[in-house]
């Protein structure tokens with residue numbers, strides 16, 4: 001029967017999908033430090049504080065860049081120039 005061969009192919013396909021699913025569920029990235037953590041490990045994962053800072057800075061790098069641009073744009077406006085001028089005078093007055 002012609003219907004037998006596609007069935008055989010479908011079985012191999014299912015096996016492959018199963019392998020991928022097992023691999024994905026075994027490891028997962030830690031939401032706090034991004035380290036790959038194996039599920040069901042006897043000792044629970046403890047984040048390395050230095051890694052947590054690095055991971056969070058990496059996640060915020062776009063916002064840091066945006067803040068830089070936003071500040072530069074603001075300083076180019078009349079009120080931004082006035083604030084910069086005021087700050088300059090304030091620094092001179094107190095030093």
Ligand SMILES: [Zn+2]
Pocket residue numbers: 030031032033034035045046047048
């Ligand atoms: Zn972690």
